[in-house]
Amino acid sequence: MWFQKSQEEALTELQVEGSKGLSNEEVQIRREKYGENKLQEKKKKTLLQLFLSQLQDALIYVLLAASVVTLFVGEYADTVIILAVVFLNAAIGVIQENKAEKAIEALNKLTTPHSLVRRNGETTEINSTDIVPGDIVILDAGRYVPADLRLISSANLQIEESALTGESVPSDKFFDKVFKEDKIPLGDQANMAFMSTLVTYGRGEGVVVSTGMDTVVGQIAKSLNEEVDGMTPLQKRMDELGKTLGKLALGITILMFVIGFFQGRDLLDMLLTSISLAVAAIPEGLPAIVAIVLALGVTRMSKINAIVKKLPAVETLGSVNIICSDKTGTLTQNKMTVLKYYVYDQIRNVDINVKSIEVESETQEELIKSFVLCSDATSNEQESTGDPTEIALIVLGNRHGMTKDELNRLYPRIDEKPFDSDRKLMSTLNEEESGYRVHTKGAIDNILKISDKILIGGEVKPLTEDMRRNIMKASEEMSNAALRVLGVAYKDTEERISPEDMENNLTVIGFVAMIDPPRIEVKDSIASAHGAGITSVMITGDHKNTAVAIAKELGIAESIEQAMTGAEIDELSDEEFAKKINEYRVFARVSPEHKVKIVKAYKAQGNIVSMTGDGVNDAPSLKHADIGVAMGITGTDVSKGAADMILTDDNFTTIVAAIEEGRNIYNNIKKAVIFLLSCNLGEIVAIFISVLFSFAIPLLPTQILWVNLVTDTLPAISLGVDPGDDAVMKKKPRDPKESFFAQGAGVRAIIGGLLIGALTLLAFTIGLAERGVSLKDSMSAPDDVIVYARTMAFVVLATSQLFYSLTMRSETKSIFQVGIFKNKYLILSIIAGVVLQFGVITIPFLANAFKVHALPLNDWIIVFGLSLLPLIANEIIKIFMRMKED
Template sequence: MWFSKPQEDVLKELKVNPRTGLSSQEVQARLEQYGANKLKGKPKKSLISLFFAQMKDMLIYVLLGAAIITLFIGEYVDAIIILLVVLLNAAIGVFQEFKAEKAIEALQQLTTPKTLVRRDEEVKEINSVDLVPGDIVILDAGRFIPADLRLIESANLQIEESALTGESVPTEKEAQRILDEPKTPLGDQANMAFMSTLVTYGRGEGVVVGTAMETEIGKIAKILDEEIDEMTPLQKRMEELGKILGYLAIGICLLIFVIAFFQKRDLFEMFLTAISLAVAAIPEGLPAIVAIVLALGVTRMSKINAIVKKLPAVETLGSVNIICSDKTGTLTQNQMTVVKYYTLDNMKELPREGSSLDAASQEKELMKTFVLCSDATYEHGQGTGDPTEIALIVLGDRFNLTKKSLNANHKRVGENPFDSDRKLMSTLNEEDGSYRVHTKGAIDNILNIATSALVNNQVVPLTEAMKNEYLKIAEEMSDDALRVLGAAYKDVDHLITSEEMEHNLTVLGMVGMIDPPRLEVKDSIRDAKLAGITPVMITGDHKNTAVAIAKELGIADSLAQSMTGAEIDEISDEQFAQRVGELRVFARVSPEHKVKIVKAYKSQGNIVSMTGDGVNDAPSLKNADIGVAMGITGTDVSKGAADMILTDDNFTTIVHAIEEGRNIYNNIKKSVIFLLSCNLGEIVAIFFSVLFFWPIPLMPTQLLWINLITDTLPAIALGVDPGDKDVMKQKPRDPRESFFAHGAALRAVIGGVLIGTLTLVAFYVGLREYGYTLGSATIPDDVLTYSRTMAFVVLAASQLFYSLSMRSATKSIFTVGFFSNKYLILAIIVGLLLQLMVISVPFLSSAFKLQMLSLRDWGIVLSLAIIPLIVRELFKIFQRKSS
């Protein structure tokens, strides 16, 4: 490991002289050996291969079989509709997959176009893709790191690594350090610089030790490149349902045909009936309905600032019971903010919001020193430079001490730049003909070089008691995970050197700053917990800081609920998986740790959501059941790897999206159970008429017509049913539970048996009106036509009415609101009008062998049709009273 080797050994191993750099010939040779410094992605799949991949599904096979059968029996319109459903389903899948895999391309765009290197004894600017191991790279503020480097020189060098490590504060780099610990986290590798991080301060030089896929970013790219073909719970349910329906359809065909053979019926007529019933038994609109419901859900979610890239992710959200969230920029604001300031015996907390605050003159002197002793800028809500210094300038702005006005009135005439050994920075500013030194830095270092303190606007000697008090307050701030900075000054009457600045200072006080939590996140976390969802923080930041934020947000209660990346490495995967349920905070973790954490939760049967915005989050976003990227602060890499993007970077939106996901799954379930009830009703009516050697109550064309009416509009209307307000008071759905759990199968069976039985009753009533019974030997065609018309109306109308009771498994239609789903009411009205049209329009009634009913019989059939709805509503009342 490069960070554990001395510079001399690294340079010797890479065969390079840092003063001259590599020669052009050596560069060319190494370029051929190692390749271009460019991240690689897996070969793209063609649209044709993506299309055929979508066709590998049991339900699709059954639908294609149904299309062939309907073509064979001459139902060309129905065959076309089935084929269109199959093609639509495949096209949606192709589109989603084609758009989804953009993470590697985004990673490639992160590489820096140009970089400064020393080659052939001179410094030159080259394309970063031409870098090779052994190249000497020159670094200065504002430059991105073009490859992984072992630093060989550093002067006040600070590198912002939040996209890779998750730390919000730039890391101080020291080229001379040698780290012996073999498992040192990325954030602690002070002698290394990593590809795609940013130099924010100082300068340095480094030798390239890794390019392209051998960099830390490259390791992330490899993880993203892995195929993860795990199906979502909905896809598993649909595959399971498809197999059941496929086998059921084949079984029905064979059974009815065998029974008819032994009954010596007209085999061709029974063959057509069996085939029609098998087609009716399969809700061929199911894939399209699921896709439509999901697509409409995606549209609704976009209105609440959640952009879903993959349709199944909508449903997966409803199953989520673990939300793993990155800290920096997701739970926090990703900007250092001063929250407390202290002058001797006077601690004050800053309000989160507000400007033009008042302060005592001594406090203003404290802030004035912090603003003047900084190199950052902040204007119009945008800052440049070190985030800590930006926070100090923002502090000054809030007290009307702007950087611009102070610099204009107190010109800087000298400075002693920040140094990681001194941990201090000082500036010399001209003030009304005299000069003042402004110093900021570590409070203990300031106390070592100070001789006095400003107390109540009076300069007094600095005593040991005062020093202890300053240090005590600083320790208390640190315990609260605040970063502490002290300030001091001294007045001089002439220009002095930088070495003379930091002596005999007067202590002003100190400030405590933190990357604060987002204001709305605490409420969202509480809502998530009430919904049975466990929030977990995963960050590259230090343990104490992470736990302090987690406590404030309500994620964790104590330090015992946290674990560092180094501690994860010390235990086996099995031990970690057993312990992971007790933990709420993971600190100082690498990208590999994040993936390990997500996998550990998944191994315990959890459905895991991972949120994040940095490059370091991308592998875990991809491995999670649903990855959620931040749209504003998120990198292209994280967006490419995620299933969902939050356009407002608001953690609260995740909770709203989960609520939407739960309702969408419930709506899909309503549609499926409704379709199965309807189709079971058709099976019951036909199967029992064949079994008991009765006349067939419905002809093949009539079955297919009813199937088309009930499998489309009412099922889609149920799929867009308004959400249940109480859905977030329930626990997340167990991902292993059956699609027919909680009495869904029983509801489907009861509904189907009722619908089928009442269809036979209507058929029987029609025969009795003409003096015939179900057992009559010969029945005239006109009597059969009239009786079948009655059965035809009851079968369709009962299904349409029954859809109203499917809106809730426990609440009555009046509780949920009879007219709250206007689409369903419209679907029922349209369905009834279509039934009336096919009966009353001569050429349609002739084609379908139907005839107009008398007013009395319309009353009978509609009365019979409403019975399943009434029975279901009465059953709900019984359920509520018994629970």
């Protein structure tokens, strides 16, 4: 590992002199060996490949087989309808997926266009793609790091690495540090600089140790290229359902044909009947209905600031039970903020929600004044530049009416002693009316070492040992609460002094304590998620104590025992880690590889995992999670490209709203599936009993297809856009292994199907009886009698399904509790279905096409009475279910 080598060892291994760099000849040799310094792009799928991938589904296979059979027997209209459904479903999927998979493209955008390097003893600017291992790269403030470097010199060098580590504070870099340990978190590798990070302060030089795909960012790119099983719970359920229905359809077709053959029926009629029954077993419109419901869900979610890139991700959110969230910028505001200030024996809180605050005392005024004057950052309402810690101090001054511009005008800086990582201090010399004043800020313990006086109540007093201990005690308490402490002191002098004489005999004023604060709305969102049975987990590159403090405040964790570091993760095997994963709520000082390992461990325990993030370091875990959620405002292009969903408001609350939407969408799809299967089972029951007992077949193939593709579809789509259950977030997440038929749904589907089938056969029997023919003798009945009886059965089958859709809106609540007219689309669908059914049997040319007959008023009363029975039966079942729950 390069962080374990000294700068001399690194230069020797890479065969380069730091003062001269590589020769042009050597550069050419290494470029041929290592290639260009850029990231490889994943090979994109063509539109044809995307389209074909949408057809790889068991239910689609069955529908395609049905279309071939209908084409073979000359039912061309049925063939066209089935193929239209298949191609519509595939087209929707292609449109969605064509917008995704932008992660590697975004990673390439992060690489810098030009870099300063030393070659042949001269400094020159080159394209970053031309850099090779062994190049000497020169770094200064504002410049991106073009490759992974082992630093060989540094002066006050600070590099902002939040995109890789998640830390909001720039990392101090030291070229002369050497680590003995084998594994050091990225954020602690102080002698290294990594591709795509930003130099914010100081300067340095480094020798290139890795380029392109061998860099840390390159490793992220490789993980994004890995194929990940993207099947969502809904896709798995639909796949299982498709296989089951396919086997059922094949079995029914063979069984019916065999029975008809032994009964001596016309083989062509039996073939058509068997095919129609097979088609009846498969809800042709189901794939399209699911796609439409998901698409409508995507539209609704966009209105709550959640942009979904892949349709199935809508449903996946509804089954999430683990939310792994990055800390910086997601749970926190991604900006250092002063929360408290200390002047001797007084701790005051700073209200971060107030823009303008009055100064409470002269000592507080001196404290803020010194901090502002001893800072190089700038900040106003439009923008901020500089070190985040100094920006927090400038903001503190602005809120107290002491702006940097005004203070610099009144007390101009004439000299300074820059920050040094060994001293951990910075000092400036500013003009005063009666002379000069030194302002020094830095680590409070170092401030105390160079001070002999203290400002108390506006008066300067000697600094005693007891005072030092009290100040350090207050400082340690704040540090233990994960606050970053920064002290300040001053010294007045009549004459201008040199930087060497600035930092002695100072007067301590006090210190401030700051932190990257949590987002205001996040705590309530986490509580809402907890109430819905969802566990929130924090994953960060920040220090353990800081992470736990934020986690406690947000209600994610209760104690530090629930936190684990990346180093501790490395000590466990994947199996051991997966067994212990549920004991922890905070993971600190983690690398991108750790994040993926965490997500995989949760998934290994059967969880449905969501990962939120905004940095480059989040991209692999976003990709491996069941659903990756990127931040739209602060998120990098890389994280957005790897995610399934993007939050346009960067608000954690939006995730909870999206989960609620996802749960309702799944419930609605389940309602549609159970409804369609109940209706199709009714058709199967009516025809199967008729064939089995040698009765005349009560329904023709065209009549079955009419009911399936017209009458069923409108109510099913309407159920798919049902307003949903207000109490859905009071329930635990659905078991990802749970089928559509769990919790009694399968039993209700069977009962409903048996009732619809039996009543259809009963209507057929009544129609025969009105013409003086019994069901037993129906095989020899005249054609006009069969047509009339089939009309009765046809109308009952259609209208019973329409009315039955009303009771499918809730598994336990009555139609009055959910509100009969709350789903206006469903009411309109039922009305439209009844009107269409009435038209089919009364308009002459349609009646002739479907071989039906107009019914008199008394028969309409009979068929409507029979059609209401499945609805009434299901409502009675619900009464017993509610009694059982109580």
